[in-house]
Amino acid sequence: MTTLLRTDRLSKTFDGKEAVKDISMTIRQGEIYGFLGPNGAGKTTVMKMITGLVRPSAGEIEFLGNPVRAGQSLELLKRMGCIIEYPVFYDRLSGRENLELHGEYMGYYNPEAVDNALSAVGLDLRDSRPVKQYSLGMKQRLGIARAMMTRPELLILDEPINGLDPVGIREMRELFRRLSRDYGMTLLISSHILGEIEQIADTIGVIRSGRLVREVAMEEVRGRDTDYIELVTPDTSRALAVLERKLGLGSYKLAGERIIRIYDSAVSLQSINRALVEADVPLDSFSRKSQSLEDYFMELIGGGDVA
Numbered sequence: 001m002t003t004l005l006r007t008d009r010l011s012k013t014f015d016g017k018e019a020v021k022d023i024s025m026t027i028r029q030g031e032i033y034g035f036l037g038p039n040g041a042g043k044t045t046v047m048k049m050i051t052g053l054v055r056p057s058a059g060e061i062e063f064l065g066n067p068v069r070a071g072q073s074l075e076l077l078k079r080m081g082c083i084i085e086y087p088v089f090y091d092r093l094s095g096r097e098n099l100e101l102h103g104e105y106m107g108y109y110n111p112e113a114v115d116n117a118l119s120a121v122g123l124d125l126r127d128s129r130p131v132k133q134y135s136l137g138m139k140q141r142l143g144i145a146r147a148m149m150t151r152p153e154l155l156i157l158d159e160p161i162n163g164l165d166p167v168g169i170r171e172m173r174e175l176f177r178r179l180s181r182d183y184g185m186t187l188l189i190s191s192h193i194l195g196e197i198e199q200i201a202d203t204i205g206v207i208r209s210g211r212l213v214r215e216v217a218m219e220e221v222r223g224r225d226t227d228y229i230e231l232v233t234p235d236t237s238r239a240l241a242v243l244e245r246k247l248g249l250g251s252y253k254l255a256g257e258r259i260i261r262i263y264d265s266a267v268s269l270q271s272i273n274r275a276l277v278e279a280d281v282p283l284d285s286f287s288r289k290s291q292s293l294e295d296y297f298m299e300l301i302g303g304g305d306v307a
């Protein structure tokens with residue numbers, strides 16, 4: 001896949017405080033990129049820099065092969081659609097009227113574009129109710145329709161699922177899939193809840209305290225080895241020495257001062273137990289475990305409110 005947007009060591013300092021530091025991310029054409037991180041991690045600031053709303057303190061942004069500069073790259077920025085923070089509408093006008101007005105204001109009014117945008121997000125083309133009677137989910141859809149009217153190459157949505165009920169969340173997920181599959185759109189979606197994006201994202205970028213701690217293809221994450229044997233011992237170094245010598249243990253990780261996780265699928269629970277007992281290595285506990293996707297990301301994020 002070709003690269004649509006790339007940032008290189010993007011940083012932002014507010015009043016001497018580093019909110020975002022050295023973010024280098026790559027968004028490929030046609031993918032759904034999930035931007036995951038706890039509240040305050042810096043997601044909105046990164047999105048605002050990408051869309052030219054905030055000037056970076058350092059670093060570069062490249063979109064469609066061209067540098068993006070705040071206040072200068074207007075033609076390029078028109079090829080992005082975004083909803084950062086909640087979309088605001090004229091409450092007393094209908095959804096259609098809001099889109100028509102927006103089109104006129106932006107200088108590209110076209111009734112067909114309004115129809116197409118409304119049907120793409122699954123809103124009724126003939127609904128004449130004022131927006132103030134819309135549910136939050138409908139308003140989010142209308143916001144996406146508005147952002148889509150120019151058929152942007154990249155759609156940037158900041159926490160679009162926030163506040164929706166489970167049905168609304170499911171519908172929104174289906175909408176994202178449809179936009180990506182049927183409209184070939186590339187989406188950058190932020191969230192602080194893994195469960196909201198893990199099912200739809202092709203790539204997840206994990207941000208924590210202003211830094212991108214990991215950028216992973218979901219395919220790779222889903223295909224990882226999730227089963228492991230966990231043993232707790234007061235003497236991890238001796239346990240490891242025995243296991244390496246006797247069983248040729250290769251793949252393991254120290255998960256704490258007393259915890260060893262063994263990912264070697266060729267090594268059985270019994271053989272580990274036998275080797276350690278024979279060598280007289282004290283063991284507090286010993287079990288087979290499986291790491292969920294959630295555990296995996298929690299580990300990357302290091303706690304916080306990502307659930």
Ligand SMILES: Nc1ncnc2c1ncn2[C@@H]1O[C@H](COP(=O)(O)OP(=O)(O)OP(=O)(O)O)[C@@H](O)[C@H]1O
Nearest residue numbers: 014015019037038039040041042043044045046159
């Ligand atoms: N205009 C600003 N002036 C000063 N500090 C700011 C400004 N905008 C953001 N920050 C700070 O930058 C940090 C990152 O904020 P940001 O809004 O980007 O995080 P976020 O990951 O989007 O979280 P949230 O989901 O809560 O919006 C925070 O500490 C925030 O207080």
